Amino acid sequence: MDSSLHQVWQAAAGSPFLPAVGKESQFIIAFVLLTLSLAITGVFALNRSLVSVIALGVPASLAIAFGTVYMFCAVGVYV
Template identity: 35%
Template structure:
């Protein structure tokens, strides 16, 4: 299959994003908010008393929690950039 055939086949099926343009702002804002709240809860457990710092937490669990927090923050930032009109 040549590049020209691939180009023609791709033109018949336009790209439709998973999250529509109209809701990218709300999805990005919610991801950023959830990531920030989770980050604050994990940094200051004596203020918010989250359940995952009940004294029975383990290091792998905290690593997984960190991956989820920063995943939410980074995907939220990309969605907010896309909602503002800049495509990444």
């Protein structure tokens, strides 16, 4: 138990926590990222090569990664 935390809370009065993406934008961002990843996956499926794994797989994986996290939040499961 640390009673100095009251002062820590007061000292941080001017800086509320704001997420990188607000609640109202989470669904649209998640939807766009997941749609984009689906499209890139389609292109990758047409030309499966080692170069494609890097050139398409990496951006698609990134889009799925952030899209999944934001889609979880958008549907109410705040991870």
